[in-house]
Amino acid sequence: MKPNGIEGVCYNVARTKVIFLPEFRFPEPLSRIPMRDIHAQQITDTVKQLCIDMCYHVSDDFLAALERAVEREESDTGREIMRQILENAKIAKEEGIPACQDTGYTVVFVDVGQECHIVGGDLSEAIHEGVRQGYTEGLLRKSIVAHPLDRVNTRDNTPAFIHTRIVPGDRLKITVAAKGGGSENMSRLSMLKPSQGVEGVKEFVLQAVKEAGPNACPPVIVGVGIGGDFEICAELAKRAILRPVGEPAPNPTDAKLEAELLDQVNRTGVGPGGFGGSVTALAVHVESFPTHIVSLPVAVNMQCHSTRHKEAEL
Amino acid sequence: MSEIKRITTPFTEEQARSLRAGDRVLISGVLLTGRDAAHKRIAETLKAGEPLPVDLRDQIIYYVGPSPAKPGAVIGAAGPTTSGRMDVYVPGFLRDLGLRGMIGKGYRSQPVRDALQEYGAVYFGAVGGLGALLSKRIQSAEVVAYEDLGPEAIYRLEVEEFPVVVVNDAYGGDAYREGTAQYEADEEEEAA
Numbered sequence: 001m002k003p004n005g006i007e008g009v010c011y012n013v014a015r016t017k018v019i020f021l022p023e024f025r026f027p028e029p030l031s032r033i034p035m036r037d038i039h040a041q042q043i044t045d046t047v048k049q050l051c052i053d054m055c056y057h058v059s060d061d062f063l064a065a066l067e068r069a070v071e072r073e074e075s076d077t078g079r080e081i082m083r084q085i086l087e088n089a090k091i092a093k094e095e096g097i098p099a100c101q102d103t104g105y106t107v108v109f110v111d112v113g114q115e116c117h118i119v120g121g122d123l124s125e126a127i128h129e130g131v132r133q134g135y136t137e138g139l140l141r142k143s144i145v146a147h148p149l150d151r152v153n154t155r156d157n158t159p160a161f162i163h164t165r166i167v168p169g170d171r172l173k174i175t176v177a178a179k180g181g182g183s184e185n186m187s188r189l190s191m192l193k194p195s196q197g198v199e200g201v202k203e204f205v206l207q208a209v210k211e212a213g214p215n216a217c218p219p220v221i222v223g224v225g226i227g228g229d230f231e232i233c234a235e236l237a238k239r240a241i242l243r244p245v246g247e248p249a250p251n252p253t254d255a256k257l258e259a260e261l262l263d264q265v266n267r268t269g270v271g272p273g274g275f276g277g278s279v280t281a282l283a284v285h286v287e288s289f290p291t292h293i294v295s296l297p298v299a300v301n302m303q304c305h306s307t308r309h310k311e312a313e314l
Numbered sequence: 315m316s317e318i319k320r321i322t323t324p325f326t327e328e329q330a331r332s333l334r335a336g337d338r339v340l341i342s343g344v345l346l347t348g349r350d351a352a353h354k355r356i357a358e359t360l361k362a363g364e365p366l367p368v369d370l371r372d373q374i375i376y377y378v379g380p381s382p383a384k385p386g387a388v389i390g391a392a393g394p395t396t397s398g399r400m401d402v403y404v405p406g407f408l409r410d411l412g413l414r415g416m417i418g419k420g421y422r423s424q425p426v427r428d429a430l431q432e433y434g435a436v437y438f439g440a441v442g443g444l445g446a447l448l449s450k451r452i453q454s455a456e457v458v459a460y461e462d463l464g465p466e467a468i469y470r471l472e473v474e475e476f477p478v479v480v481v482n483d484a485y486g487g488d489a490y491r492e493g494t495a496q497y498e499a500d501e502e503e504e505a506a
Contacts, residue, residue, distance in 0.1 A: 075497060081441050088447040101381045101391035101445040139390060141381040141465055153464060182396045182419070182442060214490050215396050215420035217442035269498030273441040274420070275479060276493020306443040
């Protein structure tokens with residue numbers, strides 16, 4: 001606690017420096033915006049349902065794009081594999097079984113409106129509980145180990161991998177993605193030199209696609225992050241794969257890069273299932289962010305053809 | 315597209331050597347499942363000189379960790395996982411245990427491809443991500459070892475016409491690399 005009337009620099013018991021600012025006074029008249037209550041149970045119920053739904057339903061926008069791409073595929077085997085992917089999605093949806101046995105890391109993006117007040121529990125635990133219930137009741141595979149070296153399965157797919165942002169408004173938006181390990185393992189990040197420019201970015205992305213080959217389960221969505229610092233760059237790449245398939249980036253530089261990269265990725269010859277062909281990716285999505293004068297970070301997050309994510313707003 | 319070949323497990327070295335990269339194959343009979351943890355445990359058991367819970371001679375290991383089965387269903391979704399994680403164990407399994415084939419997805423290492431040639435074995439690729447579709451080709455599933463490993467336990471699967479492609483054969487062929495090279499479009503060539 002700050003002693004009354006004191007401003008300036010003091011030291012607390014832990015010997016860390018504490019800076020006291022003059023007391024903030026609200027402008028008069030004080031306008032208070034009422035908070036909107038959201039119960040933790042609603043969050044748990046929503047996450048649970050999203051987990052089950054997404055694993056049984058490959059994203060519609062992805063399937064529509066895949067269907068459109070079948071005729072573009074030059075390889076007979078490639079076209080057959082694309083039809084099998086569509087058939088697989090249909091079976092999963094109709095029978096209520098996971099489209100892919102790897103029901104993934106559960107990645108949860110939460111946008112919390114700053115006028116939204118969570119009651120009856122804490123946000124993270126409410127999300128983990130939703131994952132726990134969804135993966136158990138939905139008969140989804142539990143793929144998370146508690147420590148990367150000890151490797152003991154947590155047996156309920158928790159923890160969820162949560163990214164929280166505070167945004168304007170009084171709503172809470174939850175996006176849940178099942179991110180398969182095979183494609184995630186083929187993701188890459190590099191801190192390029194600014195002089196390497198757009199050509200350096202393209203070379204890095206193409207190298208990642210070629211190295212991934214069949215391992216990332218093509219046709220893929222290639223999520224690319226450019227800029228930011230190390231961790232923002234990686235998150236940009238992951239958020240990029242959530243965008244509706246083929247919707248161009250709002251920034252014209254990014255949109256141009258997306259079109260050029262998609263063409264180049266589809267010239268690598270990797271093809272559906274990696275058996276050779278002309279449809280390696282259905283889209284390249286680029287997200288960018290300001291960066292440092294000395295840096296050009298680039299990250300590639302691979303999204304396999306079992307593209308599964310769902311969102312809800314409370 | 316190539317003509318479809320059929321094999322029934324267990325299969326011999328001679329049969330394995332009759333297959334070529336790119337061949338489409340329908341497998342019937344028994345597949346044994348195994349992935350990271352089961353491979354590790356088999357390797358440790360071998361090293362300790364103890365008996366193995368399963369006989370792998372002339373058998374095929376399917377790299378899969380299925381999702382839980384619905385009540386009344388044989389198995390949940392059951393597509394292939396990435397094979398490369400098991401590479402380190404494969405030459406030893408081919409040499410010491412007489413393993414004849416593997417089903418998975420993705421590239422194999424050079425030591426694995428060399429060992430396939432030396433011991434006359436085959437690496438089959440299934441299409442990753444077809445977990446629901448491929449589960450329809452599985453007639454029965456029972457745990458035969460390492461039950462404590464959950465989805466990583468060794469299952470004995472009976473399959474009927476399980477669809478695969480020969481990726482790496484016993485002659486150094488590689489369907490992924492050959493297929494990719496065939497469809498790789500060189501920009502300079504197109505411009506010329």
